[in-house]
Amino acid sequence: MASVTSLSDNVKQHLASALSATLPEAAGADPLLRRSDRADFQANGILALAKKAKANPRELATQVVSQVVTGDVIEDVEVSGPGFLNVTIADRAITENLAARYADETGRLGVPYAERTGTTVIDYAQPNVAKEMHVGHLRSAVIGDAVVQLLEFTGESVVRRHHIGDWGTQFGMLIQYLDEHPHELDHKASAADSAASGEEAMSNLDRLYKAARKKFDSDEEFKTRARRRVVDLQAGEPQTLAMWQKFVDESKIYFFSVFEKLDMEVRDPDIVGESGYNDMLAETCRLLEESGVAVRSEGALCVFFDDIKGPEGNPVPLIVQKSDGGYGYAATDLSAIRDRVFNLKADTLLYVVDARQSLHFRMVFETARRAGWLNEDVKAHQLAFGTVLGKDGKPFKTRAGETVKLQDLLDEAVERATAVVREKAEKVGLTEQEITENGRYVGVGAVKYADLSTSAVRDYKFDLDQMVSLNGDTSVYLQYAYARIQSILRKAGEARPVAHPELELAPAERALGLHLDQFAETVLEVAAEYEPHKLAAYLYQLASLLTAFYDKCQVLSADNAPEVVENRLFLVDLTARTLHRGMGLLGIRTPEKL
Numbered sequence: 001m002a003s004v005t006s007l008s009d010n011v012k013q014h015l016a017s018a019l020s021a022t023l024p025e026a027a028g029a030d031p032l033l034r035r036s037d038r039a040d041f042q043a044n045g046i047l048a049l050a051k052k053a054k055a056n057p058r059e060l061a062t063q064v065v066s067q068v069v070t071g072d073v074i075e076d077v078e079v080s081g082p083g084f085l086n087v088t089i090a091d092r093a094i095t096e097n098l099a100a101r102y103a104d105e106t107g108r109l110g111v112p113y114a115e116r117t118g119t120t121v122i123d124y125a126q127p128n129v130a131k132e133m134h135v136g137h138l139r140s141a142v143i144g145d146a147v148v149q150l151l152e153f154t155g156e157s158v159v160r161r162h163h164i165g166d167w168g169t170q171f172g173m174l175i176q177y178l179d180e181h182p183h184e185l186d187h188k189a190s191a192a193d194s195a196a197s198g199e200e201a202m203s204n205l206d207r208l209y210k211a212a213r214k215k216f217d218s219d220e221e222f223k224t225r226a227r228r229r230v231v232d233l234q235a236g237e238p239q240t241l242a243m244w245q246k247f248v249d250e251s252k253i254y255f256f257s258v259f260e261k262l263d264m265e266v267r268d269p270d271i272v273g274e275s276g277y278n279d280m281l282a283e284t285c286r287l288l289e290e291s292g293v294a295v296r297s298e299g300a301l302c303v304f305f306d307d308i309k310g311p312e313g314n315p316v317p318l319i320v321q322k323s324d325g326g327y328g329y330a331a332t333d334l335s336a337i338r339d340r341v342f343n344l345k346a347d348t349l350l351y352v353v354d355a356r357q358s359l360h361f362r363m364v365f366e367t368a369r370r371a372g373w374l375n376e377d378v379k380a381h382q383l384a385f386g387t388v389l390g391k392d393g394k395p396f397k398t399r400a401g402e403t404v405k406l407q408d409l410l411d412e413a414v415e416r417a418t419a420v421v422r423e424k425a426e427k428v429g430l431t432e433q434e435i436t437e438n439g440r441y442v443g444v445g446a447v448k449y450a451d452l453s454t455s456a457v458r459d460y461k462f463d464l465d466q467m468v469s470l471n472g473d474t475s476v477y478l479q480y481a482y483a484r485i486q487s488i489l490r491k492a493g494e495a496r497p498v499a500h501p502e503l504e505l506a507p508a509e510r511a512l513g514l515h516l517d518q519f520a521e522t523v524l525e526v527a528a529e530y531e532p533h534k535l536a537a538y539l540y541q542l543a544s545l546l547t548a549f550y551d552k553c554q555v556l557s558a559d560n561a562p563e564v565v566e567n568r569l570f571l572v573d574l575t576a577r578t579l580h581r582g583m584g585l586l587g588i589r590t591p592e593k594l
């Protein structure tokens, strides 16, 4: 059996049986256990139970203590305060438990699969065709990718959907312009490597977009031709569709180059943009209208809500079809829900989308519930994220004015990180190639970690100086912790990591060990609640406990007995594996030498 029962679960079971032996009506009650500074764990569930049973909490606690089986896992348990239980774990149990995690041949470090799993369709990394990607798209990609890794790790079936903006009236203008200037999207023959062609693709699109817009705004006849082109596109006129496809393909070259820069896998078949639901739109509207969920209002098909108000406090309807017959963003999202629920058989729909679209999703979800597409068994959730701010605390400018190009941002992060890596390169013995590679992993890791280490809904400041700092809550700090362990393991020579449960543990070893044991619970909780920042916090604490451990305990000291060296190597190696796993779940690499 690969999965390992955590010490806290073990203690919980011990306390629960002592509790129900003392107070039969408390059978199944949660002893409310948590890590504590006073002891290894503290349980404070007895207070509420005593109140319910009209008993004195301290007396009840004392009775429970007398029923607790001590020896194997629990070394000692005592009553403290008004009726808390302080639990101390046996050193042997800590080491044995960690040894079982270390021995897990699946590489899961003893982490069990989630008790209940299903199919989640996750909508993330959804930029717009013919437009520059901005920092908001970065957040969706980074958070979404971490959530995908986390969910898959817990055994969930995950279907990825990149709902790119590849449909809409602006394509009429673009297609018409391209038709009149046919070579604007051609690639120069010299662009050999894919990174260059990604940037070239974007600058082609950018140039064309600007030129088309200029003509559209200044030339009435062009405007008319462009409008006619939208109708052709929606009617599926072959030549128009072929030109539209050119825009999509050109944009994908660019998207893939950015995702590659982000060290992130995005697969072509998972890109199902707005256009992918085109054939469902009329049917979606018909279903909504026939069931009475949507009604005609001044020609438009609308859904009304009593409880959903706009920013000014007045009720706002969801417009499913405009009075001119056009379909918008909402009709597409409602169709996507039908596809995901009925074709992809999802039981959870997850949307990693900017918090500024929350009103849209509330209305769309509520509409889908009324239509019966969402219900008790099929749930939808927006994992809303906040705005990325500049150092000045104002949002990074996009569309209008000074655009912050995503590639430039990533390039700069990598450049800074490479400088940081280079500083130590000689001492560590890095080749030029390793410096480049590590610079990339550190730079991209820094950007991802900054994004993932604060709760998603909060805005955060994009501050490169802080992100690549070696001290503090940064990915580099965690990457160094990992690399330092690898360096110790390399220096260990003949000595190998071996667990020695018979050894007494120093306080810093116990603290590290007990935290390592909590990896499983942390991962399961973080996945269930879509909160990668809690995994980041866990890992940061792990690295801090490791630093505290180095302070007090030498690993490769000549003064240590051989079994102490082996046991400490084992402890740090398990720490390294946990860091590697955890960082991997966040999409961040851990270089071996740094």
Ligand code: ARG
Pocket (backbone or CB within 6 Å): 123, 126, 127, 128, 163, 164, 165, 333, 336, 351, 353
């Ligand atoms: N393309 C949209 C944007 O850039 C995000 C799409 C979100 N997903 C969705 N199903 N609506 O804002």
